[in-house]
Amino acid sequence: MNAANAYAYFPGCSLHGTACDYGQSTEQMCERLDIELLELEDWNCCGSSPAHMVNPWLALGLVGRNLRLAGQTGLDTVVLPCAACYARFKETQHALKDPETAARIEYVAGGAVPSDLKIEPLLGVLGKPEIRVKLHDYQQRSLDGLKLAPYYGCLLTRPSEVAQFDDPEDPQSLDELLKALGAEVVSWPGKVSCCGASLPISRPELVWRMSGQLLAWAAEAGADAIVTACPMCHSNLDTRQGQIRRAGLGDYHLPIFYFTQVVGYALGLDESQLGIGRHLTNAKGLLGRRRPVVTQAG
């Protein structure tokens, strides 16, 4: 195993379920970039909304157990594609700084929880200089001519003292990534605004309004598509466009991509390999429509 490019991998429930296209494209993309993902064996829920709204100790303990599993892999970094999982992991790591809290977490988790593991969002891994070099070397299709709205969502960068990733209000990592692939990144105000998160069940109208606002901004900025780094954002933006339309909040047909799909496409993967056919709002063909000259560096 090439330890430098190997990571403990926590997919979380979404990437095996509702966001299996994110999971699929993550694995395909990483394979192309020689990033080795070692999925934790017997991982459990990250303690996102359902747990942490009800019982904070359960939520922390659940991550505690996952961190124990990650520690057992012997790798120093655990990588998470899902923004909600990332937030829960970082929150737990933050809580571990207090010895008393740490003791309770370890009690719930059933043993010693490593506190010094590096926890990184997948987007952060793609920002590493050595991965950037590979991205450049392995790129087969340019995204030249595509206008994309980078959407980080609310969880990836905030609260900043916990998340410790990028600028909390004006993050640049996804912007830089898309620009590096040749896409044009539109300036839009929605970057880190909330999509409505887990409220579509209890207050769907609110989510239509919030996600509708994001779609409106992206459309106004002239974006061809929105690129996300969060399954929840993707779900709200992709699946609610019909409801938003019926609620009279705007008529949008804006494809919503995971950044892994966009990167994967640039690396030469096919739409089917990246799960691009699974979107409710049709996204097929967009990336290919402006297929420009194949670039191969070196």
Added chain:
Amino acid sequence: MARIGVFVCHCGSNIAANVDCAAVAAAANQMPGVVYATDYKYMCSEPGQKLIQDTIREHRLDRVVVASCSPRMHEPTFRRAVAAAGVNPYQMEMANLREHCSWVHNDRPLATAKAIEIVGMLVAKVGRDEALRPGRAELTKRLLVIGGGIAGIQAALDVANAGYQVTLVERTPTIGGKMAMLDKTFPTLDCSACILTPLMVDVAQHPNIELRSYSEVEQVQGFVGNFKVTIRQKARYVNHATCTGCGTCWGKCPEKAIPSEFDQGLGKRTSIYIPFPQAIPNKPVIDPDHCRYLGYRSAYEEQVASLGLTGEEAAKYKPVGPDGKKMPPCQICQKMCPTGAIDWTQKDELIEQEFGAIIVANGFDLFMLDGSHEAETGQPVHPYYGEYGYGKYPDVITALQLERLMNASGPTGGEIIRPSDGKHPHSVVFIACVGSRDDKVGRPYCSRICCMYTAKQAIMLKEHAPETDAYVFYMDVRAGGRSYDEFVRRAQEVYGTHYLRGRVSRIYRKGDRYVVMGYDANIGRSVSVETDLVVLANGATSARGSVDLMQTLGISYDQYGFINEAHVKLRPVETNTAGIYLAGCSAGPKDIPDTVAQASAAAAKVCGLFARPYIETEPTVAEVDQRKCVSCHLCEEVCPYSAVTFVTLRDGRLAAQINPAVCKGCGLCVSGCRGRAIFLHGFSDQQLLAEVDSLLAPPLTLRLPELVPVD
């Protein structure tokens, strides 16, 4: 046998709430040597002091213990009180029952027992106190003012007008400070230049003021009345004695596109320059970082050395610039100067001068969103408020930049235009509290000036172009000065500025305009304002390099780099170090009226000091018993004040000697001395051991009277 009196103070309820003061007095009465002990509500008040003095006379006391608060504030008070009644002021001790006892405990019986022990220690010590007399030192009646903004200017003029000599040191090439950059001043809308520049001229022409611009304080030694200060005069490369300030040089300098610091980067300057036309001194300096010849010269020296050229080869060598081309040796200013004032041989010069007092008026700097204001504090530099897009959007500017745009002598001649396209804005959004009252950016304090200058800029904007829309996003309007609230109201009601109470969450570009999204708490919903120009009301931070300066001066400062006053309420213009005073924003953000008031207050303090014939020095200093000194020099090494010298005794031995005028009585040498040859007056081993003894082995079994709980 000493005749000791003990006076226990209630400090209102500060001490009495947690300590039974009558019980402490009763216990003190039984301590050896105590002939009288009593308690009183406010010992520092006039009747309290009179009580002490009457008791001294009545009971023929020769030692006094005042059991009250920390000596920091009232030791001088009680020393004066007992001295007036004939007791040597150094045979008075203070037992700190407030900070060390009542404020930090809430168990009354235990706190009372501790109070009795504290008093017992001081009673044991005071019996062994020797009578000390203050020494005298010379007083140099010359003031050093650090900082040439309005605070420094006012202080320098006040002291100079009182007839004393003043040296004013300013870091930049001109005095005037931030006030010189302003267009108008609130709340009267006086033209800033009209009220400031005459004062600047006064400074330049005053016979008692020596102006040292483009200089910095490098080192400070000594003490009140006798400071030795090293000042670095930075190389100007222009001889100000022969320069007439005619302006030919900066007219001809080919390096014309350097962003002007004075114009906040909106205007350009040359590399030989004066910051603005009314600068004082009105003579230029050469910026070594941008001057073509100085760049040529250093490249030449570097390249000749690295190539190992000598002789004729070296003389003929032409240095190559980073662009690979031969560098021009320029020197146009020298060729054009009618008086031959350009002097390439100038180097930084160190000047040593003696002063009796120092006023620190080093001002403030703006909170910068790129984090650059943190560069010298050692904190990590990272950008703040990414949501405002400062640095990304050219039309998101700072308030000081707008001030330069509004100023008739600014880069646009007073025209308010957008930096991006030079068009007049039809709508301007002001955002208050940028870097103020925000823990997230490490600035929880209010900058005090922004509410007012924002209202002023809104008014000035409307005066320039009445049809312009102005919006202000604010948290609270803090307009707590004379005619201030009326002024803000005028901005709202007469000039029709829209005040929106809430924070801005995002600014984004829409076409060539900007959308400012925020929350309006008054209507309880989010709002968006489309606008042409956004002005950020940057808060105030301590001046660049402030912490270094405080450390050079040896004065205390807070976590933001502002000076701590000796007492926030009662000694607001003094620092913790005698003889060093403060004025203006060096001790926290202030507006111009407060700054000027403080500067004059500091000047009054200095005049009060200079009116004395000599300096009284503390007698609680270290002294060497030269019979015991083995001249190991350890005391010399540990002394932070360089008070130790060595003398040859008559028998030829070398022995240490401590200069009582320089010694601060810190005691480092005493504990360092291997031969126990050093002795600290007022804190001898016997005195301190007596305190410890009283604590370990109480001289008598104190019979505590029954404690009466309060309420």
